[in-house]
Every structure is written in C-alpha cells, then in structure tokens.
Amino acid sequence: MRGVAPREFLDFPQQTLKLAMRNRGTQVYEPPAEEVSKPAEVVAFAGHANALGKRASASAAAPKAGTASSSSPSASATAASAASSLPPFSVNPALPTTNIQFRLPDGQKVIGKFNHTHKVVHLRQFLGEQSSLAGVAFSLHTIRPRRELVDPELKLTDGGLLASAIIVKHE
DSSP, rough: OOOOOOGGGGGTTTTOOOOOOOOOTTOOOOSSSSSOOOOOOOOOOOOOOOOOOOOOOOOOOOOOOOOOOOOOOOOOHHHHHHHHTOOOOOOOSSSOEEEEEEEEEHHHEEHHHHHOOOOOHHHHHHTTTTTTTOOOOOEEEEETTTTTTOOOOOOOTTTOOOOOOEEEEOO
C-alpha cells in the first residue's frame, strides 16, 4: 500500500483528516446474505422495431394496386396498372447496372438490380413482385432531397436514382 491520499481529501487543509483502511485482499469474496432476485432472462433480438411509413391495419384495408380511390385517382394506382401491362421484369447484364435499396413499410430492406435505362414503373413492377407489397397501393420517395416519385416514365439516370435508397410507403 502506498501512503497517498486522493486529491479530493486534500482540498481542505485546515481540517484534520482521519482515514482508516483495511487490507482485505487476502479474503475470499462472499455474496451478500440476502438473495437478490435475478432478472428475467433476456433473449437477444427478440424486441420489436418501428416501421417506416403507415402500418396497414386489418380494419382499414388499403386499396388494391389497380384501383383508384373514390375521391381522386392516385399516381401509384395508375402506375401500378401500367406496370401490370409491362412484360416481365428483367435486367440485361450487357448494359450498365446499378443497385437500389428499398426500405419497405415493415422495416425490411430489399436490394434490387436495375439497368440505367429502367424507369420508375420498373421499380414499381419489381416491388409488386415482393410478397409484402403484392396487391397493395404504395408510393416511392427519395431520401435526399425528400420527394415522391410520381412520374412512371422517369428514367433512373434522369432522376438521379442510380445507387440510391428509396423509401416505400403504404397509401
């Protein structure tokens, strides 16, 4: 043991300091006599997560992709009906490609591979094939700057969507 006192004790020079220390380094540790109740066992990654966008509830069913709402036709519904008339989605490996990350309303992340010449309608067609979005109206939003992708004929290169992330929201 060294004979050095902590600085906090030395800040009061006019007072007498009496410090008694015991060396208990040779004793074996014994837990306290009273039993402390153990917390419930924690299971890693068993919690819940917040989802982006609105959650679809069972009572308020979202409109189907090919239909328009009674108040006004939505851009996503018309784009979804246009996507259903397109040939099956495919990527040409001979042309330049890019990866786009989609953040789905349920919190899932999906990465899709597209050609630079693909359009927003192809993004919708790709997402329409996902099980969680099949038959559900949704909208696409860029992250920065935050804007909705409403023009189905916008090319990925013209919209600045190459290697980007897109938020998908239920309508």
